[in-house]
Amino acid sequence: MPASRCLTPPMNPRIILHLDLDAFFVAVERLDNPALIGVPVLVGGRPDSRGVVSSASYEARKFGVHSAMPTAQALRLCPQAVLVSGSRGRYDEMSRQVMALLGEYTPLLEPISIDEAFLDVSGAEAHYGPPGQLARTIQDRVEAELGLSASLGVAANKLVAKIASDFRKPHGITVVPPGGEAAFLAPLPIRRLWGVGEVTGRELARLGVETIGDLAGFALEDLRARFGAHSEGLWRAAHGIDESPVVVEHEAKSLSREETFAQDTRDPELLRRELLRLSDAVASRLRRHKFVARTIAIKLRYSDFTTLTRQTTLDDPTDSGPIIFAQALALLEAAWDRRRAVRLVGVGGAGLEQPARQLRLFEQEDPRQAQLDAALDRIRARYGESAIQRASLLEEPEALWVPKGKPED
Ligand SMILES: [Mg+2]
CATH class of the missing domain: 3.30.1490.100 (DNA polymerase, Y-family, little finger domain)
Incomplete structure (x- = not known):
């Protein structure tokens, strides 16, 4: 029955978790100094030495402050914020502990930055229960054992898992079921997609593309005319297709x-x-x-x-x-x-x-x-x-x- 073949979900979809710590540098500073809890906090360089914000607490973000903003500008937006210079060594140390905890669940662990990692836990359900439950277990342990808040995304590939972890930040868990990738992505703004930067974003806006679903509505041939070699990657991403493996270092x-x-x-x-x-x-x-x-x-x-x-x-x-x-x-x-x-x-x-x-x-x-x-x-x-x-x-x-x-x- 060849007609039904394309409707059958993949036999063994992968299970990929993406973990992203919430306001990580600020969270570490608060572990060491509880007086910083509940107040707007900026981790960054001094305003008088071209300093920039490397992490802003969620209280500070309400004032429009974000990472990579000059500290002087951030303090104009949120003058009551407490500025902390930060300690890279301490962040590396906490990051190492988080990665060690994640490594208990799978050897297929790929840290992609100081506060983010992919885990391939395919086939681990018998051991740890459904993937959403595993994500909750990991979130709880990171909080109980290390005092840090994390958001997690669960999906059949890295692209969708990463977007999912960002979906309910902070302290969220989002599970995208296999086969549901395109539907999950469709309403999201196009800039959430990997590979869509300033230039591609502007070009897509000219085509009237605002959401990932708008892009998925284009035929591949039509994209080719405008985006050349880049188009197939864009088209696949818009449909939530990503076969890239979790790469162990x-x-x-x-x-x-x-x-x-x-x-x-x-x-x-x-x-x-x-x-x-x-x-x-x-x-x-x-x-x-x-x-x-x-x-x-x-x-x-x-x-x-x-x-x-x-x-x-x-x-x-x-x-x-x-x-x-x-x-x-x-x-x-x-x-x-x-x-x-x-x-x-x-x-x-x-x-x-x-x-x-x-x-x-x-x-x-x-x-x-x-x-x-x-x-x-x-x-x-x-x-x-x-x-x-x-x-x-x-x-x-x-x-x-x-x-x-x-x-x-
Ligand atoms: Mg983070």
């Missing part, structure tokens, strides 16, 4: 770190420091997963969103922060047009290999550096990624960057 054949500056910059020293920090983070992750990278890459995005990537291949693959940094800096210096302001930099390692232990002894040029790296890794594993930093990172102006992707919320 150590299975990745490449890994990278990037930061968007809160304000575009032409300051070479600031770029150098950010590159050093990212190189160290990439090296640390390589070592944690016992990989070395043969290819080192950088990513550079200018203020007009033009993006360059450059890479270099090494004779001897490495997991050393100083070596990765030296390569990344050379690539940056060759690629960067200094007249143009930079919005984002990234550092990545690719061509990952898992060398035999004996080989590695000879690869490491400087045994003292290897010992230092190992000591740094032990401290980071115990106290979180930014518990220790090289001395030149410590002068970093506070809160000049925001986490990757959308601002923390």
